[in-house]
Amino acid sequence: xxxxxxxxxxxxxxxxxxxxxxxxxxxxxxxxxxxxxxxxxxxxxxxxxxxxxxxxxxxxxxxxxxxxxxxxxxxxxxxxxxxxxxxxxxxxxxxxxxxxxxxxxxxxxxxxxxxxxxxxxxxxxxxxxxxxxxxxxxxxxxxxxxxxxxxxxxxxxxxxxxxxxxxxxxxxxxxxxxxxxxxxxxxxxxxxxxxxxxxxxxxxxxxxxxxxxxxxxxxxxxxxxxxxxxxxxxxxxxxxxxxxxxxxxxxxxxxxxxxxxxxxxxxxxxxxxxxxxxxxxxxxxxxxxxxxxxxxxxxxxxxxxxxxxxxxxxxxxxxxxxxxxxxxxxxxxxxxxxxxxxxxxxxxxxxxxxxxxxxxxxxxxxxxxxxxxxxxxxxxxxxxxxxxxxxxxxxxxxxxxxxxxxxxxxxxxx
Ligand SMILES: Cc1ncc(COP(=O)(O)O)c(C=O)c1O
Numbered sequence: 359x360x361x362x363x364x365x366x367x368x369x370x371x372x373x374x375x376x377x378x379x380x381x382x383x384x385x386x387x388x389x390x391x392x393x394x395x396x397x398x399x400x401x402x403x404x405x406x407x408x409x410x411x412x413x414x415x416x417x418x419x420x421x422x423x424x425x426x427x428x429x430x431x432x433x434x435x436x437x438x439x440x441x442x443x444x445x446x447x448x449x450x451x452x453x454x455x456x457x458x459x460x461x462x463x464x465x466x467x468x469x470x471x472x473x474x475x476x477x478x479x480x481x482x483x484x485x486x487x488x489x490x491x492x493x494x495x496x497x498x499x500x501x502x503x504x505x506x507x508x509x510x511x512x513x514x515x516x517x518x519x520x521x522x523x524x525x526x527x528x529x530x531x532x533x534x535x536x537x538x539x540x541x542x543x544x545x546x547x548x549x550x551x552x553x554x555x556x557x558x559x560x561x562x563x564x565x566x567x568x569x570x571x572x573x574x575x576x577x578x579x580x581x582x583x584x585x586x587x588x589x590x591x592x593x594x595x596x597x598x599x600x601x602x603x604x605x606x607x608x609x610x611x612x613x614x615x616x617x618x619x620x621x622x623x624x625x626x627x628x629x630x631x632x633x634x635x636x637x638x639x640x641x642x643x644x645x646x647x648x649x650x651x652x653x654x655x656x657x658x659x660x661x662x663x664x665x666x667x668x669x670x671x672x673x674x675x676x677x678x679x680x681x682x683x684x685x686x687x688x689x690x691x692x693x694x695x696x697x698x699x700x701x702x703x704x705x706x707x708x709x710x711x712x713x714x715x716x717x718x719x720x721x722x723x724x725x726x727x728x729x730x731x732x733x734x735x736x737x738x739x740x741x742x743x744x745x746x747x748x749x750x751x752x753x754x755x756x757x758x759x760x761x762x763x764x765x766x767x768x769x770x771x772x
Contacts, residue, residue, distance in 0.1 A: 360732045360763075367412040368399040385509075386424070391740055396728040404431025406748035409736060417736040418753050420707075422744035425594050425619035428676070429666065430748025436623050439662035440655050449654040457657045464664055465631060468601045470611045471590070472631035476640065478651055481593035482508025484616035484628040485554065487646055491614065492552035492587035494644035495636045500549045501528045502542055505556035505591055533559030533567055536576040547584030552614075553577060554589040557604035558706070563740040565701035565710050574610040587636060590615040593628070597621050598676075598705050598744075601667060623663045627656035672747050679754050680704030680745035686758035694765040696722065701742070708742035709761065722772050729764035 372389065375382035382388065382399075389399050398411035407430055409419040419427070429436065443449055443457070462475040478484050485507040493499060507513040511524040529546055531539045533556070543550065555577055559567030581588040589612055595604035596617035605611055613636055618628030630637075640646065667673065681704040691698050697712040697719070709726070711719035727739040735757045737743045745754075 360729065362396065363398070363415050363732055364413050365395075365398055365411070365415075371412055372399045386741065391738070393724050393728045393731065393739060397731050406430040406432070407746055407750070407753055415734065417731070417734045418749065418757050420735060420737045420743040420745065420749075420757060421741070422746050423624060424741070425598075425744055426622070426624040427744070427746050428597060428620035429623045429663065429672065430746050431624075433623055433666075433748075435666060436625075436659050436662045440625060440659045443655055443658035447654070449658075450650070451652070451654075454652045455654045455657075457654050457661070458652060461657045461661050464661065465629065468664070469596075469615070469617070469631055470602055470605055471613065471615045471633070473634040474632065474637035476630045476637070476646065477657065478628045478630065478646075479626050479648070479653075479656075480508070481591075481616065481618040481628050482510050483648075483651075484593070484618060484630045485589075485591055486510045486512065487630050488554060488589045488591075488614050488616055488632075489552055490644055490646070491630065491632075491636060491639055492589065494639040495587060496551045496585060498549050498551040498586070499527045500546045500551060502531060502539065502546065502550055502553045502586070503528060503555070504531050504533050504539075505554075505560070506562065507554060507591055508593075533561065534570045534573050536573055536580075539577060539580055543580050543584055547580075547586070550581075550584050550586040552587045552589050553581040554591055556591045556594065557608060557610070558595045558599070560594060560702075560706065560742055563710070565699045566703075566706050566708050566742050567701070568703070569608055574608055578610055578612065587614060588612040589632075592616060593618045594706070597663075597667070598673070600673065601664070621663065622656050622660035625656035625659035627660055676745050676747055677704050679747075679749050679751060680707060682751050682754040683707060683745065683758050686755060687761050690758065690762035690765055693762075694769055696765060696769060698765075704745065706742040706744060709737070718772060722768050725771055726764050726768045729767045730760060733760035733763060735760045 372382050400412040401409050402412050403410040407419055408416055410416045465475050466472045489501050511520045512528050529542050531542055557574060578588050590605055592603040592615050597620035600606045614632030616630050684704050684707050688700055691700050699710050702708040711722045713719050723739055730737060
């Protein structure tokens with residue numbers, strides 16, 4: 359039997375944090391989003407494809423900081439580029455530095471929808487700006503949306519603290535449900551400024567979905583039929599599905615798109631990119647600015663990340679490594695005969711338990727993820743995983759074998 363992990367330092371730090379910070383930490387990093395009592399609560403260190411918690415337990419990190427870690431933690435070349443920017447140039451100035459243009463030029467070369475670019479800090483900055491730009495361009499109000507787009511008032515799921523008027527013009531549709539979008543457009547299309555959708559479907563605690571044939575094309579057609587701007591939210595898929603995003607893989611080019619996470623291997627930067635004609639509402643009509651948006655540490659990190667990824671064909675390697683994991687996991691899943699869906703392919707692998715009336719799937723999920731974390735594989739029960747370059751083939755085989763062991767235990771217990 360594999361013992362429960364020693365997590366005393368995590369527990370102590372959590373108690374302390376609760377005195378200082380409401381809930382100890384924010385959002386999805388809180389313990390109830392994992393298996394409470396089984397998962398660590400504080401990490402201390404990351405190195406390559408691994409993370410070490412506050413009690414010294416070392417894990418294969420298959421959550422990759424919820425997406426930004428594409429190469430690995432403490433990637434020497436990237437950190438060096440960031441440190442050189444700090445040491446040799448400085449990074450926080452009253453005017454922009456020339457590195458802005460260099461990164462923008464690179465981005466316009468690799469992303470199909472990118473004619474012009476605005477750099478920001480977070481994914482939420484970028485999705486929110488996309489709605490403002492679309493509203494400025496169309497002089498319309500309504501937004502049709504599909505996916506998680508961040509914490510801002512117009513789109514966050516938990517509505518506490520937000521006046522209704524700030525989201526009453528926003529309508530949600532399901533991924534891969536073109537009929538639903540069509541009927542929403544019949545009602546709201548004439549007032550629609552934008553349709554924003556994640557090109558890959560990744561709803562919380564549900565299997566990852568790839569677009570059905572014609573789905574993304576259909577969304578584009580409907581948006582344009584009513585004169586709305588089509589926005590792809592590529593915060594997760596960008597710099598993972600391809601250097602040009604999922605839009606390049608699926609061959610559908612939106613009017614605007616947003617990127618963040620993997621574009622700088624963990625450094626804080628995001629961007630809105632899109633057609634010149636639409637982006638140019640930012641010249642005069644629409645305003646955006648923030649003290650830290652031009653901060654150049656993350657720009658240097660992003661340029662270096664892109665350079666390495668292109669030079670060493672990193673995404674092909676990541677796909678191979680993810681492939682080792684999912685192929686092996688698929689065998690264990692089949693052998694277990696448990697009601698499981700393995701989704702997300704080699705880039706966003708996710709193991710979910712199919713819902714049943716008695717709620718057995720919740721027990722299986724808790725047992726499975728508890729057994730997995732005891733075996734030092736860090737995956738999230740409610741969120742798909744990720745693969746990074748520093749996950750070695752050996753790590754991937756080990757992680758998959760631990761999935762196999764955990765499934766055997768679930769089978770014997772539930
Ligand atoms: C698809 C998508 N859009 C937007 C966001 C918001 O990004 P951020 O958390 O950096 O504000 C996220 C964050 O997970 C995301 O996954």
